[in-house]
Amino acid sequence: QKEVEQDPGPLSVPEGAIVSLNCTYSNSAFQYFMWYRQYSRKGPELLMYTYSSGNKEDGRFTAQVDKSSKYISLFIRDSQPSDSATYLCAMSLLGNRDDKIIFGKGTRLHILP
Amino acid sequence: GAVVSQHPSRVICKSGTSVKIECRSLDFQATTMFWYRQFPKQSLMLMATSNEGSKATYEQGVEKDKFLINHASLTLSTLTVTSAHPEDSSFYICSARSQRGPYQETQYFGPGTRLLVL
Numbered sequence: 001q002k003e004v005e006q007d008p009g010p011l012s013v014p015e016g017a018i019v020s021l022n023c024t025y026s027n028s029a030f031q032y033f034m035w036y037r038q039y040s041r042k043g044p045e046l047l048m049y050t051y052s053s054g055n056k057e058d059g060r061f062t063a064q065v066d067k068s069s070k071y072i073s074l075f076i077r078d079s080q081p082s083d084s085a086t087y088l089c090a091m092s093l094l095g096n097r098d099d100k101i102i103f104g105k106g107t108r109l110h111i112l113p
Numbered sequence: 114g115a116v117v118s119q120h121p122s123r124v125i126c127k128s129g130t131s132v133k134i135e136c137r138s139l140d141f142q143a144t145t146m147f148w149y150r151q152f153p154k155q156s157l158m159l160m161a162t163s164n165e166g167s168k169a170t171y172e173q174g175v176e177k178d179k180f181l182i183n184h185a186s187l188t189l190s191t192l193t194v195t196s197a198h199p200e201d202s203s204f205y206i207c208s209a210r211s212q213r214g215p216y217q218e219t220q221y222f223g224p225g226t227r228l229l230v231l
Contacts, residue, residue: 045222046222086155106156
């Protein structure tokens, strides 16, 4: 079983729809969860990060963590064509400067105008 | 937010030559920098972790003599692909870990360098 599982997509939704992106993980010791957005031929851009279970909101984006189910989600409200990108979930343990961040494979998202 | 730059953004070279890629943290000090490669439509693959002033730690299967990493200062790390071959063609991305901010484990990525070996 891989440490982090993420559906690669592609996921196509109409403009204005709510998008739900998900990852599951197997290591219950993960404490720090992130979502990155990567446009084609660009480096990943950190969107959101959180330590705790529950929801964290930032504008149109909401990150949700359920540690009991080992499941994280990113919701995008009022999706725009400019949201079309690959979204990578990522997670790590805490406390060690050499701590590796484990990435999901990424979900390719297309917002249709 | 923290900014990481990479240079060059794109390089084309002949087989057998060496290529150096620079990664700089522009507005923060990074004790740790990471080097990744990414093939089209694939996820990031960690190649090595670079700590300032010490030798890099390579992931299993990554040849340390082929991919030379130097982390000379808190703002600069370099990756040299020695005797490059066509199979080394890929997208190379660095990232840096910040010592400041609410979460010191946060990792910021550079824009990437596309290498094409002919």
